[in-house]
Amino acid sequence: MLISSLILGALHAMVPLTITATGxxxxxxxxxxNIGLEGILLISAFAAVVGAEAxxxxxxxxxxxxxxxxxxLIHGIIAVYFRGDQTVSGVGLNILALGVVAIGIxxxxxxxxxxxxxxxxRVPPLSTPLGPMSPMVIVTILLAALTWYLLxxxxxxxxxxxxxxxxxxxxxxxxxxxxxxxxxxxxxxxLTGIAGAYLSIDWLATITENLPAGRGFIALATVVFSRxxxxxxxxxxxxxxxxxxxxxxxxxxxxxxxxxxxQFIQMMPYVVTLLVVAxxxxxxxxxxxxxxxxxxx
Amino acid sequence: xxxxSAPPAGAADQYKPVSVLAGAPPWLEMRGITKVYPDGTRAxxxxxxxxxxxxxxxxxxxxxxxxxxxxxxxxxxxxxxxGRILLGGREVSLRSTHDALAHGIGMVHQHFSLVPTFNALxxxxxxxxxxxxxxARAAARARIRRLMEETGLHVPLDIPVEQxxxxxxxxxxxxxTLDRNVDLLILDEPTAALTPQETDQLFTVLRGxxxxxxxxxxxxxxxxxxLALTSAVTVLRHGRVVGSRLTExxxxxxxxxxxxxxERMPDVKARREHQKSExxxxxxxxxxxxxGGQDVVKNVSFEINAGxxxxxxxxxxxxxxxxxxxxxxxxxxxxGRVYLLGQPINGKSPRELYRMGIAHVPEDRHRLxxxxxxxxxxxSILGVHHEPRFRRGVPGTIHWGKVRRYARDxxxxxxxxxxxxxxxxxxxxxxxxxxxxxxxxxxxxxSLVIAGQPTRGLDVAATAAIRxxxxxxxxxxxxxxxxxxxxxxxxxxADRIAVMYEGEIMAILQKDxxxxxxxxxxxxxxxxxxxxx
Numbered sequence: 063m064l065i066s067s068l069i070l071g072a073l074h075a076m077v078p079l080t081i082t083a084t085g086x087x088x089x090x091x092x093x094x095x096n097i098g099l100e101g102i103l104l105i106s107a108f109a110a111v112v113g114a115e116a117x118x119x120x121x122x123x124x125x126x127x128x129x130x131x132x133x134x135l136i137h138g139i140i141a142v143y144f145r146g147d148q149t150v151s152g153v154g155l156n157i158l159a160l161g162v163v164a165i166g167i168x169x170x171x172x173x174x175x176x177x178x179x180x181x182x183x184r185v186p187p188l189s190t191p192l193g194p195m196s197p198m199v200i201v202t203i204l205l206a207a208l209t210w211y212l213l214x215x216x217x218x219x220x221x222x223x224x225x226x227x228x229x230x231x232x233x234x235x236x237x238x239x240x241x242x243x244x245x246x247x248x249x250x251x252x253l254t255g256i257a258g259a260y261l262s263i264d265w266l267a268t269i270t271e272n273l274p275a276g277r278g279f280i281a282l283a284t285v286v287f288s289r290x291x292x293x294x295x296x297x298x299x300x301x302x303x304x305x306x307x308x309x310x311x312x313x314x315x316x317x318x319x320x321x322x323x324x325q326f327i328q329m330m331p332y333v334v335t336l337l338v339v340a341x342x343x344x345x346x347x348x349x350x351x352x353x354x355x356x357x358x359x
Numbered sequence: 360x361x362x363x364s365a366p367p368a369g370a371a372d373q374y375k376p377v378s379v380l381a382g383a384p385p386w387l388e389m390r391g392i393t394k395v396y397p398d399g400t401r402a403x404x405x406x407x408x409x410x411x412x413x414x415x416x417x418x419x420x421x422x423x424x425x426x427x428x429x430x431x432x433x434x435x436x437x438x439x440x441x442g443r444i445l446l447g448g449r450e451v452s453l454r455s456t457h458d459a460l461a462h463g464i465g466m467v468h469q470h471f472s473l474v475p476t477f478n479a480l481x482x483x484x485x486x487x488x489x490x491x492x493x494x495a496r497a498a499a500r501a502r503i504r505r506l507m508e509e510t511g512l513h514v515p516l517d518i519p520v521e522q523x524x525x526x527x528x529x530x531x532x533x534x535x536t537l538d539r540n541v542d543l544l545i546l547d548e549p550t551a552a553l554t555p556q557e558t559d560q561l562f563t564v565l566r567g568x569x570x571x572x573x574x575x576x577x578x579x580x581x582x583x584x585x586l587a588l589t590s591a592v593t594v595l596r597h598g599r600v601v602g603s604r605l606t607e608x609x610x611x612x613x614x615x616x617x618x619x620x621x622e623r624m625p626d627v628k629a630r631r632e633h634q635k636s637e638x639x640x641x642x643x644x645x646x647x648x649x650x651g652g653q654d655v656v657k658n659v660s661f662e663i664n665a666g667x668x669x670x671x672x673x674x675x676x677x678x679x680x681x682x683x684x685x686x687x688x689x690x691x692x693x694x695g696r697v698y699l700l701g702q703p704i705n706g707k708s709p710r711e712l713y714r715m716g717i718a719h720v721p722e723d724r725h726r727l728x729x730x731x732x733x734x735x736x737x738x739s740i741l742g743v744h745h746e747p748r749f750r751r752g753v754p755g756t757i758h759w760g761k762v763r764r765y766a767r768d769x770x771x772x773x774x775x776x777x778x779x780x781x782x783x784x785x786x787x788x789x790x791x792x793x794x795x796x797x798x799x800x801x802x803x804x805x806s807l808v809i810a811g812q813p814t815r816g817l818d819v820a821a822t823a824a825i826r827x828x829x830x831x832x833x834x835x836x837x838x839x840x841x842x843x844x845x846x847x848x849x850x851x852x853a854d855r856i857a858v859m860y861e862g863e864i865m866a867i868l869q870k871d872x873x874x875x876x877x878x879x880x881x882x883x884x885x886x887x888x889x890x891x892x
Contacts, residue, residue, distance in 0.1 A: 217488040224474045224485050233436065234472035235486035235535070236460040350475070358436060 064311070066192040071307025072300055073199045074265050078103065078257040078274070080202050080299030082281035084209045085253025087290045089134075091213060092246030093226040094141050095148050095353040096134070098155025099254050100278025106130040106258030107273050108163045112170065114183040114263045122183065126259025127252050134251015138244040145355035156278075164271045177269045185264040198260045202299075205253060206292040213292070222246060226349030229356035239356050254278070276332065283339045290349075301338065306331040374570040376415075376590035380605050383411035386574060387433075387543060392442035394428055394598075402428045403598045406442075410591075415565065415575045417585040417592035417606065419618055421674065421846065421882075424595040426578045427469065430545045433576075434466035435459035446543075463542035467533050467549050469578075475521035479503075479514050483535045499538075506534060511560035525651035529553060533561065537568075544568065547578045551676065562588050580618075580674045582611045582883035594618055615879030619846055638662040639807050639838035640686075645695035647678070647685040654693070655681045657862040663807070663838045668829060670841040670853035673882055678862035679842045680722055683811050686840070687719040688712045689727075700806060713742060718800035720793075722811030722842070728796045731785035735777050738784050739766035739799050765802075773798030774824065790821025797828055807838045814848060826852060846878060860884045 082099050089096060096102075109129040114122025133155060140146040164175070171177045187194035213219040221242050224232035229239045261277070262269045280302050287298035309331055313324035377383045387410040394403040403425045410416045418426045431437040433444065435453040444451055446462060453459045459466075473482045484499045500516060507513050512530040520528055533549060544565075550558040565588065569575055579585060585592050586606060594601040594617040601617045640663040649655035656678040663669040671679055684690035686697065688709040697704050699715050707715070721727035729738050740749060740762050749765070751758040766780050775794045777787055784792060793813065800808065810829060814822040829852060833839050843849050849856055850873055858865045858881035865881040868874075880886075 212491075215493050216491050217484075217486075217494050218490040220477075220481060220485050220494055221490075224477070227476050228472070228474045231472040231474045231482075232485065233456055234466070234468060235482075236455075236457045237486040238455060238457055 068304070068307060068311060070192050070195055071311060072304040074196060075303030075306040076296070076299035077196065077198050077202045077260055077265065077303075078277050079281045079284050079302055080295050081198075081205055081257040081260070082254045082278060083284035083288060083295040083299065084202075084206050084292045085134075085250035086281065086285045087288060087292055087295060088209055088213060088222065089246040089250035090285065090352050091226045091290055091349060092222045092243045093229060093349060093352050093354065093356070094138060094243050094247045094250075095152070096137050096155075096247065096250055097149060097152035097282060098133070098137060098159075098278075099152075099250075099281055100274050100276065101152075101155035101157070101159030102130050102133045102251055102254040103258040103261060103274040103278045104159040104163050104272070105133060106255035107262035108166050108269055110255075110259030111177065111179055111183070111262050111269045113259075114179065119183060119185045119263055122263040123185070123256060123259045126263075127255045130255015130258060131248050131252035134248045134254070135244070137251065138247025141247065141355065142240050142243045145357060148353055160271070163269075163273075167269060167271065175271050179263055179267045179269065181267075183263060184267055185260070196260070196264050198256075198264055201256075203296065205256075206296050210292040218242075223349070225356075226352050229351050230358075233356075233358065243356070254281075257281075280331065280335050283335045286339050298338075302331060302335055305334045374415075374566040376605075376607065377411050377413045377569075378416075378591040378605055379409045379411045379414070380591050380603060383414065385409045386412040386414075386447055388443075388445040389429070389433065390443045390445070392429065392432060392444075393440045394425075394432060394437065395440045401598060403432075406595070406598070406600050408593055408600075409603075410574055410576065412574055413569050413572050414591065415569050415577065415589045417589035418576055418578045418595065419580065419582075419585055419592055419614060420595035421580070421618060421844070424618075425598040426595055427547055428598075429595070430466060430547060430576065430578055433459070433543075434464055434545055436466075460539065460541070463540075464545070465536040465539045465541035465543070466545040467536045467547060469547040469551065473520045473528055473531060473535075476519055478517050478519055479523075479531045479534075480516040482520060482531060483538055503534060503538060506538060510534070510537065510564045512557065512564075525649075525653065526553060526557075530557070537564075541573070543574045543576070545576045545578070548580070549577070550579075550581070550584065558584075580883055582614050582880065582885055585614060586611065596620055611880055611883065611885045612876060615883060615885075616876050618883075619875045619879040637665070639665050639700060640840065641696075641698040642686075643696045643698075645682070645685065645697060646693045647681045647690060648693050649678075649681055655862050656685065658695070659859075659862075659864050660695075661857055661864065661867060663840055665806070665838055666833060666836045667854045668833050668839040668841055668852050670843060670849040670856050671859055672843065672846060672849045672856050672878060673859035675844045677859045679844075679859055680811070682859075683719075683722070683809050683840070683842055687717065687721075687809055710742070713803060713805075716804075716806035718803050718805035718808045720797055720800050720808065720810040720813050722815075724793060724796055729784050729792060732783060734781045734783055735770065735775070735787070735795060736762060736766045736780040738795060739769050739780075741799065743799075743803065769795065769798040769802055773801075773828070788821070790824070793821065793825060794828075797825060801828070801832060805837065807840065808832055809840045809842075811842045812844065813841070814843075814845070822848075846875070846882075850875070850878075858882055 086096060086099060106126040106129040110122040110126035113125025137151050137155060140151040141148045167177055168174050185196060185198065188197050213222060221232060221237045224237060225239050225242045233239050261273050266273065284295055284298040284302060288294035309328050312318050313327045379385050389408040392403055392406040395401050406429060420426045428437065432439045435456045435458050444453060451462055480496060480500060483503060484494050488495055512534055514527050514530050520531060536544060553561065565575055577589060589606045591603060591605050593603040643660050645656060645659045646654055647656035673679055681690055685692050688707055692705050699717060702715060704712060725731065744757065749758055749761050750756055763780060770777060773794045775791050775798065777791060814825050829839055841852060855867060855869055856873065857867045858878055860882065865886055
């Protein structure tokens with residue numbers, strides 16, 4: 063019982079980390095870094111609730127995806143065409159999200175800070191031997207497979223990698239660097255949008271002012287852990303997700319919280335993230351031109 | 360489109376020179392091309408270039424003459440400011456390399472445009488095929504194998520190119536462009552990293568391509584290559600066309616004269632004559648390796664005397680940069696001995712060399728000469744900041760009052776125009792930045808000043824000021840090593856000139872032997888009428 067709930071918990075906690083990380087992997091391979099994933103998660107989680115309440119869970123997922131894609135597009139235009147600072151633009155998204163969603167919740171439902179999503183508007187779970195499981199777990203694996211295939215087995219993948227390593231070489235080979243990079247930014251935004259929708263209309267069944275609670279940043283850690291390989295992002299998502307769900311389970315166990323204050327248990331996923339990333343970093347070589355705008359001459 | 364399935368044998372023999380100048384109809388026309396960079400530099404001024412189908416056309420000129428800029432416009436990398444480009448009589452718009460390739464225009468770049476983490480195969484197929492299709496590696500591999508057989512340019516296809524030597528990367532670059540089956544092939548100094556045998560083989564391939572209808576434009580400063588390969592040649596100088604002529608009947612002398620011009624030497628400050636004294640710098644059999652590990656300075660020997668400006672002329676990239684880096688302690692000496700005032704300097708650090716009396720005005724002043732974010736004050740003591748005279752008692756501290764007096768003195772003596780000492784260096788004009796760098800180096804009271812391209816990118820007034828300073832140093836009895844790609848500057852300042860070509864000193868000329876044409880020939884690798892390299 064405990065084992066199966068831990069496994070399901072880990073799988074469910076993996077979904078937002080892995081989907082978000084997978085999108086960001088493709089974007090960073092193309093040369094655009096987005097640290098505004100946390101903000102995109104939050105805004106698209108909010109938009110997905112609005113969409114689901116208007117047209118059902120599938121509509122909610124679509125609205126989440128499109129919202130994320132739009133935010134990714136904005137970040138991409140700033141980074142690629144205006145050659146803006148990608149860190150500043152990403153931080154901007156995070157701050158924007160906090161304001162927009164706080165006001166949005168009040169405006170939409172009248173209550174400040176919190177809105178519960180009714181079962182009818184949630185993504186219906188699949189029944190499995192372990193218990194009810196979200197179909198988004200399977201979608202996550204499919205998205206990782208798709209991203210891996212795009213990167214490793216298509217001409218587009220070659221172009222994406224070239225734009226991240228040496229955009230001048232890609233340009234000389236006739237690759238339209240700006241378009242490829244913009245595609246990367248939109249792809250990352252769209253996948254993050256799906257992950258945001260999953261948070262609100264599936265896993266957590268609620269929308270709050272700070273729903274992702276740092277998962278956008280843990281997804282960035284997952285990207286580092288993965289060394290930009292989508293399959294390793296699945297593994298990383300599982301590891302971080304396991305500690306996330308372990309924290310959730312442990313902090314509700316009275317036997318344990320009597321010994322360790324639950325605040326310390328809830329810190330676990332973040333501490334593990336730090337430790338794992340500190341171990342991986344330094345051995346990882348990012349694409350040479352990632353995060354840098356491309357300018358001819 | 361050239362038909363590569365035809366047997367290549369004998370194709371090269373069938374190549375007959377074609378040229379618009381010999382009556383062939385124009386195919387590529389670049390009309391009135393002007394290029395002004397965003398910073399106001401006028402790189403090209405009303406340039407015309409007309410080439411026939413199947414012609415091999417040479418584009419000749421000194422550094423900064425605008426050759427590469429003109430060809431980057433043609434290959435879609437740079438936008439033009441004004442002018443028109445016509446292909447087969449129809450005006451074309453080339454706003455990206457994608458456009459240019461769609462019109463059958465491909466360029467082999469001088470600075471390799473390869474993705475370092477990709478192998479040769481992936482570099483060659485990059486950017487082609489349907490987006491979501493699998494890269495056609497097997498077909499490409501077979502095609503490139505054939506191409507390698509045909510051209511004699513062999514490269515390993517499966518090793519990341521960053522692990523391959525420069526010469527191999529150059530071959531990949533050429534194969535990549537040939538594999539595109541372009542109608543117009545532009546090559547920017549393609550032989551810079553090739554052996555003589557590979558160069559000959561490449562030329563045979565190019566003749567074969569031209570015989571089958573490919574038009575070729577060859578950018579070079581090597582006169583021998585122009586004479587050996589082209590039908591006609593256009594010479595650029597300071598962004599303008601000096602002239603176009605048929606290669607047939609031209610001599611290396613004719614081309615050298617067109618390339619370097621016949622202007623009168625500009626006046627500089629009067630130089631004081633003095634006695635020859637003992638050599639300040641003695642370089643014996645110096646060999647230095649480049650970034651790729653190959654010898655780029657080859658067994659070079661010379662001496663510089665006190666009270667003399669010794670200039671090294673040559674087209675950039677012939678080993679001058681590596682030579683001065685080695686003398687300034689920034690690059691290891693592979694073989695040979697270097698003595699400053701009789702003391703060996705092999706293996707010394709830049710700080711030790713400075714103590715021994717070498718001041719260095721680096722070629723790349725933005726990267727090596729200053730810290731752009733630092734203030735004028737801070738930049739004025741870079742390299743001497745640790746000295747006791749700037750300390751507040753204990754080592755590791757800085758007495759800013761003393762630094763201020765020192766910096767104010769440099770600014771006054773070298774006429775650096777700056778709003779204040781605390782102004783960031785990047786806010787100064789290029790000329791004032793350079794005056795501060797030169798001033799700082801001269802304030803170290805050196806016995807040898809190494810100046811790399813000291814006036815590059817500066818305006819007329821700043822150029823004159825820097826040149827006068829160099830003559831002043833000479834007149835004070837110091838030795839100056841001047842490296843410059845600007846022949847006018849070398850001729851105006853030098854007491855003796857060494858011409859470097861492919862890492863070797865072609866000749867050292869005394870003042871009474873200075874002759875533009877002869878230096879132009881030497882810069883192009885021609886020694887006493889016979890070609891080298």
